[in-house]
Amino acid sequence: MDAQPLQRPRTPIPTAAPVPPAQQPGPAALPTAIEARDFSFWYGANQALNGISLVIPDRRVTAFIGPSGCGKSTFLRSINRMNELIPGTRHQGDVTLRGESVYRGEVDVVGLRRRIGMVFQKSNPFPKSIYDNVAYGPRVNGLARKRADLDELVETSLRSAALWDEVSDRLHTSALGLSGGQQQRLCIARALAAQPDVLLMDEPASALDPIATQKIEELIYGLKQQYTIVIVTHNMQQAARVSDFTAFFYMGSLVEMGRTDLLFTTPKEDRTEAYITGRFG
Amino acid sequence: MTAHTFRDRRRRAVNRLMLALTGVCAVLTVVPLVLIFGYLLREGASSIDLAFLTHTPKPTGETGGGMANGIVGTLEMVGLAALIGLPVAIGAGMYLAESTGSRFATAVRFTADVLNGVPSIVTGIFVYLLVVVPTGGFSALAGSIALATMLVPMVTRTTEEMVRLVPREMLEGGLALGLPRWRTMLGIVLPAARGGIITGALVGIARIAGETAPLLFTALGNQFWQLDPRHPTAALPLQIFSYAISPYDDWHRQAWAGALLLILLVLTLSLGARLVFGRPERRA
Numbered sequence: 235m236d237a238q239p240l241q242r243p244r245t246p247i248p249t250a251a252p253v254p255p256a257q258q259p260g261p262a263a264l265p266t267a268i269e270a271r272d273f274s275f276w277y278g279a280n281q282a283l284n285g286i287s288l289v290i291p292d293r294r295v296t297a298f299i300g301p302s303g304c305g306k307s308t309f310l311r312s313i314n315r316m317n318e319l320i321p322g323t324r325h326q327g328d329v330t331l332r333g334e335s336v337y338r339g340e341v342d343v344v345g346l347r348r349r350i351g352m353v354f355q356k357s358n359p360f361p362k363s364i365y366d367n368v369a370y371g372p373r374v375n376g377l378a379r380k381r382a383d384l385d386e387l388v389e390t391s392l393r394s395a396a397l398w399d400e401v402s403d404r405l406h407t408s409a410l411g412l413s414g415g416q417q418q419r420l421c422i423a424r425a426l427a428a429q430p431d432v433l434l435m436d437e438p439a440s441a442l443d444p445i446a447t448q449k450i451e452e453l454i455y456g457l458k459q460q461y462t463i464v465i466v467t468h469n470m471q472q473a474a475r476v477s478d479f480t481a482f483f484y485m486g487s488l489v490e491m492g493r494t495d496l497l498f499t500t501p502k503e504d505r506t507e508a509y510i511t512g513r514f515g
Numbered sequence: 516m517t518a519h520t521f522r523d524r525r526r527r528a529v530n531r532l533m534l535a536l537t538g539v540c541a542v543l544t545v546v547p548l549v550l551i552f553g554y555l556l557r558e559g560a561s562s563i564d565l566a567f568l569t570h571t572p573k574p575t576g577e578t579g580g581g582m583a584n585g586i587v588g589t590l591e592m593v594g595l596a597a598l599i600g601l602p603v604a605i606g607a608g609m610y611l612a613e614s615t616g617s618r619f620a621t622a623v624r625f626t627a628d629v630l631n632g633v634p635s636i637v638t639g640i641f642v643y644l645l646v647v648v649p650t651g652g653f654s655a656l657a658g659s660i661a662l663a664t665m666l667v668p669m670v671t672r673t674t675e676e677m678v679r680l681v682p683r684e685m686l687e688g689g690l691a692l693g694l695p696r697w698r699t700m701l702g703i704v705l706p707a708a709r710g711g712i713i714t715g716a717l718v719g720i721a722r723i724a725g726e727t728a729p730l731l732f733t734a735l736g737n738q739f740w741q742l743d744p745r746h747p748t749a750a751l752p753l754q755i756f757s758y759a760i761s762p763y764d765d766w767h768r769q770a771w772a773g774a775l776l777l778i779l780l781v782l783t784l785s786l787g788a789r790l791v792f793g794r795p796e797r798r799a
């Protein structure tokens with residue numbers, strides 16, 4: 235079983251660096267997909283994010299790391315405004331997606347979420363067939379009107395999520411009959427079928443075994459050619475393996491963000507070093 | 516060591532005693548149903564024949580005839596009540612599940628609970644004043660509205676509970692795909708709660724199918740065929756009631772048969788609900 239997404243050559247992991255590290259660009263030198271400017275967030279009276287400013291480059295993998303409760307998920311869910319589903323929350327500052335504000339003015343939240351796919355920590359396939367899980371979004375959003383187009387979109391998405399070979403003969407059986415790792419890849423396929431621009435992943439592999447984890451990591455590696463990916467992870471090896479850039483959060487603040495290879499070898503901040511060397515968190 | 520084994524033995528004895536006591540309670544719960552069902556079988560089974568199922572009642576005092584119009588009337592009114600009540604109840608249940616904090620939702624929830632406890636005869640009188648008087652006559656429609664009035668609060672509350680049981684991740688998953696909230700609720704959350712809602716609906720329908728009081732002032736009953744819902748219509752419970760209080764032996768016989776048929780209907784619905792609910796459904 236080859237877990238690579240379609241027609242993409244297997245590339246070594248972690249990130250190969252053909253250009254000498256010192257000459258490689260930092261996050262700010264690349265085209266920007268997402269930018270946060272002084273973004274703060276509150277759950278009721280409890281402030282979870284404290285003036286976050288950062289730039290997430292286009293078509294790269296950016297990892298968020300940091301101890302539990304530091305605000306990684308909160309920030310991730312602020313990008314597609316999932317947090318506002320929780321009553322009593324408020325924010326300050328702004329996040330932009332390709333230069334357009336996510337919060338200011340008349341933002342079409344439904345349209346925004348179509349452009350931003352999300353994969354949750356706990357896989358959450360709908361209680362429908364495998365096919366319908368992938369097809370439901372495009373069908374509602376009018377991405378594929380004809381049956382043949384929809385079939386094709388479902389196949390492409392499942393292939394991109396490295397799941398096609400495992401499920402092609404049982405597309406119309408319940409998605410709840412899949413293994414945990416397969417369910418998570420199905421959720422990735424479902425997100426891809428909506429043809430998003432950005433993919434947000436909140437600890438997508440934390441509930442999976444090493445082999446399923448590896449599949450997801452290979453998948454992320456292949457997907458970054460096409461998508462801007464932001465991944466939250468507790469696993470520092472995973473951040474090192476899959477990401478180009480890493481942001482370290484601590485107690486609601488961004489401590490530092492930079493190229494993954496540099497951040498893990500020569501962190502600028504003491505707190506970052508303490509965290510990645512396992513002295514706390 | 517000895518003290519220990521003594522305590523151990525004592526604990527086991529108490530355990531056995533408690534288990535036996537709860538067992539007795541369990542038997543006491545089942546006994547009435549078994550007795551009712553057994554008695555009805557003995558009294559009514561022989562009277563459920565083709566004539567009973569296909570004929571309308573004979574004039575007062577004559578023997579023979581059946582309850583065909585009552586059977587059809589009950590099915591008609593219960594069906595109509597479900598048609599009116601279920602969409603309202605499911606919609607309201609979803610609304611309540613969606614709005615946790617709002618005052619209005621709290622008020623609706625409270626009202627539904629109170630309505631659940633209102634004696635059914637009161638519901639009948641209420642619908643009499645609200646529907647029968649203004650429309651100028653008793654009708655199957657009024658009967659259905661009375662039954663629906665009882666069905667709605669029951670199914671509303673079960674729908675709410677069932678929708679609440681659906682993991683929040685389902686809603687979030689749908690919204691994150693850029694689906695509008697109502698689409699997510701109708702297309703993903705509601706189907707995820709389907710089993711429980713169907714069970715609740717069937718239990719509710721079984722409840723109203725046997726109701727007599729709310730039909731007394733609304734559907735009234737009828738000795739003849741009447742399929743037009745705008746006119747007084749026979750119903751199985753009404754027929755049983757009037758036959759049971761009549762002085763004729765043949766009508767008593769038919770009342771038993773009607774009661775047996777009614778309980779079979781309710782039992783079938785309840786078993787159906789069990790089947791739906793008991794269906795092994797793997798949850799994510």
Ligand SMILES: Nc1ncnc2c1ncn2[C@@H]1O[C@H](COP(=O)(O)OP(=O)(O)OP(=O)(O)O)[C@@H](O)[C@H]1O
Nearest residue numbers: 277280282300301302303304305306307308309320
């Ligand atoms: N729904 C919520 N209501 C209230 N407070 C919340 C809620 N979700 C998160 N918080 C609080 O916000 C802070 C940041 O939480 P968040 O979930 O973003 O952390 P995290 O970095 O993702 O942690 P983890 O690694 O454990 O997932 C925490 O203090 C948490 O208690």
Ligand SMILES: [Mg+2]
Nearest residue numbers: 306307308436
């Ligand atoms: Mg988190």
